[in-house]
Amino acid sequence: KQEVTQIPAALSVPEGENLVLNCSFTDSAIYNLQWFRQDPGKGLTSLLLIQSSQREQTSGRLNASLDKSSGRSTLYIAASQPGDSATYLCAVKAGYALNFGKGTSLLVTP
Amino acid sequence: KAGVTQTPRYLIKTRGQQVTLSCSPISGHRSVSWYQQTPGQGLQFLFEYFSETQRNKGNFPGRFSGRQFSNSRSEMNVSTLELGDSALYLCASSPGRYDDEQYFGPGTRLTVT
Numbered sequence: 001k002q003e004v005t006q007i008p009a010a011l012s013v014p015e016g017e018n019l020v021l022n023c024s025f026t027d028s029a030i031y032n033l034q035w036f037r038q039d040p041g042k043g044l045t046s047l048l049l050i051q052s053s054q055r056e057q058t059s060g061r062l063n064a065s066l067d068k069s070s071g072r073s074t075l076y077i078a079a080s081q082p083g084d085s086a087t088y089l090c091a092v093k094a095g096y097a098l099n100f101g102k103g104t105s106l107l108v109t110p
Numbered sequence: 111k112a113g114v115t116q117t118p119r120y121l122i123k124t125r126g127q128q129v130t131l132s133c134s135p136i137s138g139h140r141s142v143s144w145y146q147q148t149p150g151q152g153l154q155f156l157f158e159y160f161s162e163t164q165r166n167k168g169n170f171p172g173r174f175s176g177r178q179f180s181n182s183r184s185e186m187n188v189s190t191l192e193l194g195d196s197a198l199y200l201c202a203s204s205p206g207r208y209d210d211e212q213y214f215g216p217g218t219r220l221t222v223t
Contacts, residue, residue, distance in 0.1 A: 031209040043114075043200055044214035051209060089153070091212075096166035097143065097155035098202075098212060 002027045002094045006101035013080055014109055021075040021104045023090030028068045031093040035064050035075050038087045038103070047088075048075070080108045111136055114203050114215035122221045128189040131218045135182050135203030141165075142184040143212065144176060147198040156199075159184050160206055188220075196222045 003026045013019055023033070032051045036044040048057045048064040050073070056065040063076040077084060087105045091098040115134045123129050135142050144156040155168035159178035176186040182203075188195055198217045204210035 032211075034212065036214070041198075041219070043116075043216040044202075046211060046213060049211045091153075093208065093212075096158055096208065097168065098145075098153075099155075100153040102152050 002030075002092060002099040004090060004092055004099050004101040006088075006090055006104050008104060009102065010105040010107075012107040012109065015080060015082060017080050017108075018076070018078050019080055019106075021077070021088050021090075021106070023073040023075070023101055025071045025073075025092045025094075025099070027094055028071055029094060030068065033064075033066055033073050034091045034093070034098065035062075035073075036089040036091065038089060040087075044089065077106075080106075082108050082110050084108050114201060114213055116199075116201055116215040116218050118218060119216065120219045120221075122223065123191050125191055125193060125222055127191050128187060129191060129220060130185055130187045131199055131201075131220075133184045133186075133201035133203075133215060135184070135201075136213055139203040139205055139213075140182055141204045141206040141210070142178060142182065143202045143204075144184070144186050145200045145202065146170075147200060147217070148196075153200070156186065191222045193222050196220060 007022045035047040050066040061078040087103040089103045091100045141160045143158040147153045158166040173189045178184045200217045202212040202214045
């Protein structure tokens with residue numbers, strides 16, 4: 001059974017800092033990995049999708065990497081802003097469903 | 111393109127009642143998946159429909175069911191509601207391949223009293 005773990009569970013940083021969120025998974029036989037953002041009480045917004053054959057993807061201030069052999073992904077956020085405050089979820093597609101981690105709750109303070 | 115829409119956004123039901131939630135996927139998407147999100151269990155997969163057929167099912171009791179229509183819109187039904195069914199129900203759509211990006215709707219918040 002695929003297990004997805006996200007560390008840390010919560011993070012508070014001052015505005016302007018660069019930060020790294022970590023995601024690990026137990027089974028390397030995946031189709032892809034997706035990073036999502038979730039604001040309180042809202043749905044999920046897809047941030048980045050990395051296919052199993054790829055090593056990284058970038059979108060604006062976000063960069064996600066994938067090391068399938070070691071079962072790890074990182075989400076790098078550059079020059080953080082208060083508007084980045086949200087829960088960040090990592091999900092792997094190993095079969096027909098997304099397997100989610102419990103998320104990292106990020107607070108960026110002005 | 112319009113995103114994934116879900117109706118209603120909020121529901122309050124009494125234990126023992128049944129409820130139907132609706133999801134309209136992104137135009138052209140043929141796959142719709144449903145997930146339940148609770149504080150304790152996180153996000154859990156319920157089922158996936160593709161071209162009106164249930165393609166996959168998660169580990170939920172038979173009280174949870176769904177269907178998909180020819181226009182790819184999907185409904186999920188929960189019968190004999192229990193307090194533990196209180197959750198945010200999210201649907202996601204994709205074109206249909208297993209490695210496609212998943213796009214989520216805003217969710218339906220169900221409260222069972």
